[in-house]
Amino acid sequence: MKKYVVGLCFNSAMDSIVLIRKNRPKWQRGLLNGVGGHIEDGEAAITAMVREFREETGVVTGNADWLHVLTLYFEYAQVAFFTCKNDFAHNYARTTTDEQIVRKPIHDLSGVIDNIPAILTLCAHRINDREGALPTVRDSALVGGGKKYSRYTCPKSDTWFASALVEPLE
Secondary structure, eight states, X not given: OEEEEEEEEEOTTSSEEEEEEOOOSGGGTTOEEOEEEEOOTTOOHHHXXXXXXXXXXXXXXXXXXXXXXXXXXXXXXXXXXXXXXXXXXXXXXXXXXXXXEEEEETTOOTTBOTTHHHHHHHHHHHHHHHHTOOOEEEXXXXXXXXXXXXXXXXXXXXXXXXXXXXXOOO
16 A cells, blocks of 8 residues: 655645645645655654655754644555744745645635645644634535535634535535
């Protein structure tokens, strides 16, 4: 089974995220995803996260910078998602491969892979849980495709996050 890591790096205001414009795999071509890649045989997921972020952004982070958020399991692969809140990593991340690094405001998640809005909300929960403050739902809206998006705010920064619920509303 193939194993991957994906990292979502916020700035300290938690209103911007580092993403990468994917060239591969084919189904992700042209879309924005978190920074990451494969886990090598015998490598810990956190070690792979630090290595992949350095390789793809040129920024050195450490294990303590990253928080594990969730791992998705598929028949063919597993993907471990990590998050961090780090101004240096956010501000100095640059393109070092054939895939472009992009800083994206949280309020504009156009062009991201479908699961990223929901995962960003989980990331915000994880970061704020570490800091002792949880986001709260402020309102919801129905958007195209029958998906409901809820807006969250974080008490410490009053930053808004969009969370996609993948099931259609009745």
